[in-house]
Amino acid sequence: MANRTPTEDEVVAQLRAEGKRITQAKRAVIRALLDAGDHRTVEEITGTVQAQVPDTSLSTVYRILEELEIFAIVDHTHNGHQAATYHLAGRDHGHVTCQRCGTTFEVSTEVFDLFSRELRRTTGFQLDPHHVALSGLCEECRTGD
Amino acid sequence: MANRTPTEDEVVAQLRAEGKRITQAKRAVIRALLDAGDHRTVEEITGTVQAQVPDTSLSTVYRILEELEIFAIVDHTHNGHQAATYHLAGRDHGHVTCQRCGTTFEVSTEVFDLFSRELRRTTGFQLDPHHVALSGLCEECRTGD
């Protein structure tokens, strides 16, 4: 069940199997996500991609990410009023974003379990700690510059 | 410490004391928030206000809400990718938004306390359950239409 990070070729193979075409931009987006490992905005991803495929447009990156989400290769997370961030899917985790420095951190789902159950018991609300990041202050910002 | 809901006149008095002018639009925004009691988008508030002061513009409502936030009379909350909602400040509570129907609910801070401590202990992150709503499914949406 511990689905390890796929390789570029595995992702490409999956997309081909779905009848999708493999373009330079698509390969570069996949590579950018695999290399980054963590959470990136579309703007950041586009920057990385443009280093290899110069006139890749933002809208193309949005479209590629949308496709990768459909095939459960990536996920995105909303972070307060900041831009959404994209990351490889598969690992199960929650998100918290620092409202001061804007960094998004992953938090293992275990930390959420008790709370999630308590919330559901008292309010009927089923928490999804993945799709929207919790807000607050990260250690660094909390304890001063 | 249990600061009850202020009256329209009390809010007006506070603003006057701060040297602010009281316009028809401002009174109407205050009234709309007091009457509503719960969370409203700027568009909703503007609609209510326009019923009384017909050509109040969205930007005016934004500016009034900004002023009311400075004086800690209202607060706003971000709800995933939806519009922010505004509500009277003072009551201490967290927010959860249903990702299906979009409704924002208040949750007493007690439910967050244990989790908040656990999160802080394990990750150093200090949760602010107020400014950004947690995401998930409300009871109604979870259990089917």
Added chain:
DNA sequence: GTCAGTGCAAACGGTTTGCATGTTT
């Protein structure tokens, strides 16, 4: 050769801003 994929520009929704005008004090 076909069609999915692309670049570009325009449009979007929520929010903010500049500026000339109106209204509170």
Added chain:
DNA sequence: AAACATGCAAACCGTTTGCACTGAC
């Protein structure tokens, strides 16, 4: 009369979309 507050339109940011073109198959 002097500030402040407002309406309007334009700009903003992140994101989506329409369209003609290009390049993967």
